[in-house]
Amino acid sequence: MDNVRLAATKILFDVAAKGAWANVALAQTLRQEKFSDLDRKFCTELVYGTVKAGASLDWKISKYLNRPLAKVDEKILAVLRVGMYQIFFLDRVPNSAAVNESVELSKKFCGLGASKFVNGVLRSAVRDMHKSDFPTGDDVQSLALRTFHPAWLVQLFAEEFELDATKRLLDFDNTDPPLCLRVNFLRTTREKILSALKNFGLQAEESTLAPEGVICRGHGALDKFQPLRAGLCQVQDESSMTAARLLAPKPDEFVIDCCAAPGGKSTHLAELMKNRGRIVAADIYETKLEHVAQNAQRLGIKIIEPLLIDAREIGDKFFEQADKILVDAPCSGLGVLRRKADLRWRKNFNELQELPGLQSEILASAAKALKRGGILLYSTCTITRRENEAVVENFLSSREDFRLTEMRTLLPHETNTDGFFFAKIIRT
Helix, strand or coil: CCCHHCCCCHHHHHHHHCCCHHHHHHHHHHHHCCCCCCHHHHHHHHHHHHHHHHHHHHHHHCCCCCCCHHCCCCHHHEEEEEEHHHHHHHCCCHHHHHHHHHHHHHEEECCCHHHHHHHHHHHHHCCCCHHHCCCCCCCCHHHHHCCCCCCCHHHHHHHCCHHHHCCCCCCCCCCCCCCEEEECCCCCCCCHHHHHHHHHEEEECCCCCCEEEEECCCCCCCCCHHHHCCCCCCCCCCCCCHHHHHHHHCCEEEEEECCCCCCHHHHHHHCCCCCCCCEEEEECCHHHHHHHHHHHHHHHHCCCEECCCCHHHHHHCCCEEEEEEEEEECCCCCCCCCCCCCHHHHHHHHHHHHHHHHHHHHHHHHHEEEEEEEEEEECCCCCCCCCHHHHHHHHHHHHHCCCEEEEECCCCCCCCCCCCEEEEEEEE
């Protein structure tokens, strides 16, 4: 297990010191290392658990330091985080093993001089674990510490929802998300994919939210799952599949996906169109558009045209040409916090304040590209009114030729899925 802890510590250092994304760094490491399934799960737990605990874990560490946390070397801090996470949040790891392995790890990762410091801090924690007990109140700071969220985000949720709903949402964000697959109906059926998953040794069930959705639980590495590699299915959360279903494109229509990468919704639209018609998949990042093209090729889809363009220019380029438009707008991502362990710690309140302006600009531009009688779907993977209902209402107040036909919010703690917002708008 020492190699697993070392791998996890390196990832955590890269996340904290170099700005790496935990899921990307972890995936790269697991591809390179020859870990057993048990070791893969342990490494994943260490990385995601430690990253998710974030400032709450640092708060605990600070209780056993004789200096400010900011004065601790980043490499040593990475070792302490892995050790402390095991001590406080992994019951199956004996405290003695967590301490001893962390001390040895510090020698390899930080140098011999760090081991005495690491040993002292961790042994202090084991001797007096109650010294860093989280407060038990329902005030913002207490809830933030206990549920591994920044205080500003807890405050935001508290203003948006009642206390009980806020607490359920915060708890939901810390649950383990299942793997969701979208069956490629162009090539196979849901029954065949379920059977293949069973033969692969995985527990799987039909999604009740999406007709093409399959939910896998307790999955390991899917690199060798042939149906996925062969393009018979695509990784996509079941709530995300709702977007294409609501837009309901038909074969031979012209559809624009304004913010398309990495292509999950674009390829779903193409499947619903039976691979007939035209889809422009727009994005501002060339590397991400390459992923769109790769996904389309793997799934056998030929009608998607990746286009490098700012979504705010879509309206001028395709003025009144599109039958259907999907605006899956850049957003805070507050509906998918359980899937992205580090997202909650990367966001800040000022960024959230700026997003509605960008979302409104993209929506206004997309509307110009829509034919009269056409349908536009505005969607986000966030759950705050400011980025959702308010953006749509402001748009509709300025355009009498557009009418709202349906609006839906999937709240994670109510639907047990990723959080999403959808507003279906028709041009009259």
